[in-house]
Amino acid sequence: MRVMITGAAGFLGHRLSKAVIEQGALVSRAQEKTPITELCLVDVVDVQPPSMPGIEIKTRKGDLADPSFVAALAEEGFDSLFHLASYLTFHAEEDPARAFAVNVDALRRLMESADNVPKVVFTSSIAVFGGSLPESVGDEVAPQPETTYGSHKAINELLLADHSRHGQVDGRSLRLPIVLTRPGKPQPAISDRIASIIREPLQGLDMAAPLTPETAIPVSSAGAAVAALLKLHDLPSGDLPTKRAFNLPSLTVTVAEMFDAVKRYGATGKITYAADARMQAIVDGWPSRFVSHWGTRLGLAADGDLDTLISDYLDQKGV
Numbered sequence: 001m002r003v004m005i006t007g008a009a010g011f012l013g014h015r016l017s018k019a020v021i022e023q024g025a026l027v028s029r030a031q032e033k034t035p036i037t038e039l040c041l042v043d044v045v046d047v048q049p050p051s052m053p054g055i056e057i058k059t060r061k062g063d064l065a066d067p068s069f070v071a072a073l074a075e076e077g078f079d080s081l082f083h084l085a086s087y088l089t090f091h092a093e094e095d096p097a098r099a100f101a102v103n104v105d106a107l108r109r110l111m112e113s114a115d116n117v118p119k120v121v122f123t124s125s126i127a128v129f130g131g132s133l134p135e136s137v138g139d140e141v142a143p144q145p146e147t148t149y150g151s152h153k154a155i156n157e158l159l160l161a162d163h164s165r166h167g168q169v170d171g172r173s174l175r176l177p178i179v180l181t182r183p184g185k186p187q188p189a190i191s192d193r194i195a196s197i198i199r200e201p202l203q204g205l206d207m208a209a210p211l212t213p214e215t216a217i218p219v220s221s222a223g224a225a226v227a228a229l230l231k232l233h234d235l236p237s238g239d240l241p242t243k244r245a246f247n248l249p250s251l252t253v254t255v256a257e258m259f260d261a262v263k264r265y266g267a268t269g270k271i272t273y274a275a276d277a278r279m280q281a282i283v284d285g286w287p288s289r290f291v292s293h294w295g296t297r298l299g300l301a302a303d304g305d306l307d308t309l310i311s312d313y314l315d316q317k318g319v
Helices: 011-023 067-076 089-094 096-113 148-165 190-202 222-234 255-264 277-284 293-297 306-316
Strands: 002-006 025-027 033-035 038-043 056-061 080-083 119-125 170-176 178-180 207-209 216-221 245-247 251-254 271-273
Touching: 002 011, 011 025, 011 038, 011 222, 025 222, 038 067, 056 067, 067 096, 080 096, 080 222, 089 096, 089 148, 096 119, 096 148, 119 148, 119 222, 148 170, 148 245, 170 222, 178 190, 178 222, 190 207, 190 255, 190 277, 190 306, 216 222, 216 306, 222 306, 245 293, 251 255, 251 306, 255 271, 255 306
Parallel strands: 002 038, 002 080, 038 056, 080 119, 119 170, 170 245, 178 216, 207 271
Antiparallel strands: 025 033, 216 251
């Protein structure tokens, strides 16, 4: 089996790549456990892959906004694609055209070039939701994105379902909440600014939270998200909803609860609040509770508590 992962150098892409290599096999469209013979790791920056006996690991560095690079990826072929690469919220707001090329056109081109009906697992987002929302947002709530990034994720869900209906791919989309916690230096992405609420105090660095203490945020550990993506890949297509998209059941926590949790783990950084109005408005437009009938039915689970989430970060940050 040939597997391709886009966004492989990113926080979640790295964890997924590692898990795929360790697992060594995935379930094919014929519902047979099949050894992975080739893994192609794709990103706009260099990917440092581990060696793995029995698996040919290739890396491809290039810009998904470049049609010729996407065409070259499609020419290589794949039996399974995990599509994680995207142009994130703040950058997408500033350059919608480039964001569309990366976020939408790249996936469309990869799907339309496929000639072997590959499985395609797409990481959608909580950002597809907006407007007036119920207290708990489940799979039945209609997407109404309020950001360019969220709009692109919603478009891709529809494209993936339509290409699956036409028999071009076997697609499935999982809407992720905020996935915590990326190790390393702070990044401008909203998800990483939220991650900093955990990461910085644990590193002994002072942290001024960009959100108010009572802000409620659906979150997932990287470990839980990766486990869900792998499980989703292996499910028979007949088990999926018609729209082939649903939420990852998630743990909801407040910013204040995140700070209390890191204090229990011995955080030494000074903790304060300095709300960012732009970021607060975006996060306030997202669901505060993220649930899923389909995810629960299919065995995808949320983290049990914040301690589980923080332990996942501490166990992996040096890997």
